[in-house]
Amino acid sequence: MKIDMSNKRLSVAPMIDWTTTDYRYFARLFNPHVYLYTEMISTGALLYGNRARHLRFAKEEHPLVLQLGGADTTEMTQCAQFAQQYGYDEVNINVGCPSDRVQHNKIGACLMAEPNTVAELVQHMQAAVDIPVTVKHRIGIDDFDSYEFMAQFVQTVADSGCTRFIVHARTAWLQGLSPKQNREIPPLRYDDVYRLKQDFPELTIEINGGIETVEDIKTHLQYIDGVMIGRAFYHNPYLLAEANSLWNQPIPKxxxxxxxxxxxxxxxxxxxxxxxxxxxxxxxxxxxxxxxxxxxxxxxxxxxxxxxxxxxxxxxxxxxxxxx
Missing domain, CATH: 1.20.120.1460 (Four Helix Bundle (Hemerythrin (Met), subunit A))
Structure with a gap:
């Protein structure tokens, strides 16, 4: 099966404590085409912490996306400006992390219940920077897990100007499951992501969750615009090298x-x-x-x-x- 990658994307998912600049440089050695993401960085860390340390990267890491965690319009806009100033290629809003810590700060998956808030973030951030602003989210949260709930969220955020959505194809349970369990227990619903692309053909839709082989990547790319892989790329980085075959490029040893x-x-x-x-x-x-x-x-x-x-x-x- 041959895939035309000219308008497709493969990316390494943001993973806290894992997708640091050290890992990203290493990952880039395997594959020049994939998009790399930072770990999720909170607005507080950039506004009040060691900003230069958090945002540092090697030029070889491009194309590179900064993922932000936050819900305050002013703070998220300022941090998007930092992303542009430091030379990131895109900025992504985390609407998928289910941990208790980020819920307390109204960050991550809980924002799916507030599509107007996310839309406002996108609108203000896009107005302040020239780089794309994208959203990574879940299929749903808790009992709000219907396709219609997700589609309404995407419609609301798209109306604010967002054109790229990365969908983790599992519902996030905000109570009762740990972040690790949220990556494993809720069932994968790939068909809902495919349907989203069918219903919103003008949007760029990427899929994330449970994807582990080049053949898996090829299967998904028949239906949607991009594939994002996290732990499979981290635990077996040579999968990144094997993915060069998608671009008809040699696989490095x-x-x-x-x-x-x-x-x-x-x-x-x-x-x-x-x-x-x-x-x-x-x-x-x-x-x-x-x-x-x-x-x-x-x-x-x-x-x-x-x-x-x-x-x-x-x-x-x-x-x-x-x-x-």
């Missing part, structure tokens, strides 16, 4: 990716960045291959980890897997 990674690690260590913190993102590099467990053990929980240690561990796995 892991040895080639490592050759590009080492100089970056040297420059980061020279800047004082802790290598052990960066290395936690590389544990899945050899997922499914002989020696993968030893690789993970070599990189895990070692504050004194060196680049030489990483090279040694990698070479041992590559000896067992010459074609990797």
């Amino acid at each position: 892991r040895s080639e990716i490592l050759a590009q990674l080492y100089p970056h690690l040297q420059s980061q260590v020279a800047k004082g960045e802790p290598l052990s913190t960066m290395a936690r993102h590389y544990l899945g590099l050899f997922q499914g291959l002989s020696g993968a467990r030893k690789w993970r053990q070599a990189l895990s929980g070692k504050p004194s980890l060196t680049i030489a240690d990483i090279e040694k561990a990698a070479n041992e796995v590559l000896l067992l897997n010459p074609d990797a």
Whole structure:
């Protein structure tokens, strides 16, 4: 099955504590085409925290999207302006996170119950920046889980000028389920996302949730405009490399990716960045291959980890897997 990717998108989902700049640089080595997202960053963190630290990224990470968590129009607009000033390609509003902490601050999935609030955010943010403002949301929340509820939410937000929606194809249960359970227990409803595209052909609709293979990606792209993958890309980053086949591009070897990674690690260590913190993102590099467990053990929980240690561990796995 061949997919024309000229008007399609593949992206790495925003994941708190995971899609940091260290991971995003690593992910980019596998695939030049995918869109990368930051972890969700709250408006408070940017307005009152270390803004430069939160928003830093390497130029190689483009195309790159900043995901914001917030509901205050003034604060979200100001943070969208930060995104543009720092050079992000897009800004995305989180209307999908179900955690108790973000609900308390009226961030995330609970905003699906307030489509007019989200529409107002989009309207003001778009008026203040030139980069696109997009929305990532769920199928529904709690008992408000009908297709009609989602369609009305999308219609209201689209009327404010939003044209790109990323849909996590599960309902979010705001009470009784943890964020982890909310990624696993509510059933996936892909057909509702396909229907959304049929009913709103003028909008760009992407799908997220439970997608784990290149064949899965191809299947979804027959019906909608984009696919977003989170944990499958993180735990098995080589899936990003395999996805180059969608663009009829060669699939890089892991040895080639490592050759590009080492100089970056040297420059980061020279800047004082802790290598052990960066290395936690590389544990899945050899997922499914002989020696993968030893690789993970070599990189895990070692504050004194060196680049030489990483090279040694990698070479041992590559000896067992010459074609990797």
